Amino acid sequence: DQQVKQNSPSLSVQEGRISILNCDYTNSMFDYFLWYKKYPAEGPTFLISISSIKDKNEDGRFTVFLNKSAKHLSLHIVPSQPGDSAVYFCAAKIGGTASKLTFGTGTRLQVTL
């Protein structure tokens, strides 16, 4: 049972444009969401997170939007850069304690020149 889904396995965006990565979840108990960036043969690197009490969190070029009613979140990268090319995972957890992360299946972003 995939509780966190990323329906787009890949995305190609031109440098300078906006990249939008989407994520859906089914478990209404999730109240904290994170985005990670991952290169092959490396561990994930934390990018940005959002609590369920917010609908938007921004950090530099990265913005995460949360729509609780739709159980949907998205990561916006503006402007996209070639160095952003990687696999992006969204993850969800039930916050408050050191509880486990449930990861989505990942979206491979390719930023072209």
Add this chain to the structure above:
Amino acid sequence: GAVVSQHPSRVICKSGTSVKIECRSLDFQATTMFWYRQFPKQSLMLMATSNEGSKATYEQGVEKDKFLINHASLTLSTLTVTSAHPEDSSFYICSAALPSSYNEQFFGPGTRLTVL
């Protein structure tokens, strides 16, 4: 801050042997560490939650006698794959949660295990 290391980064072993993977939090103390496994082109799947000084909590379907986890100190957790078989070949990643902010986990660089 929040650096997590893993050793070794890559290991190749013969079928039937045991392999130990170390996970260390370098600049903070982690009461809780997590072990994940990632098969090619798939998501990271949590295997177990490692708690310092107590037994690990394993996810459904993960054999605790095959994947031994020890969290002997606040900066070190080890995963031992016992009697490894080719189907255990995978990318194993650990993470640690900051005591001050349990919501964020920081990941090690991973260990590529190949069982021949």
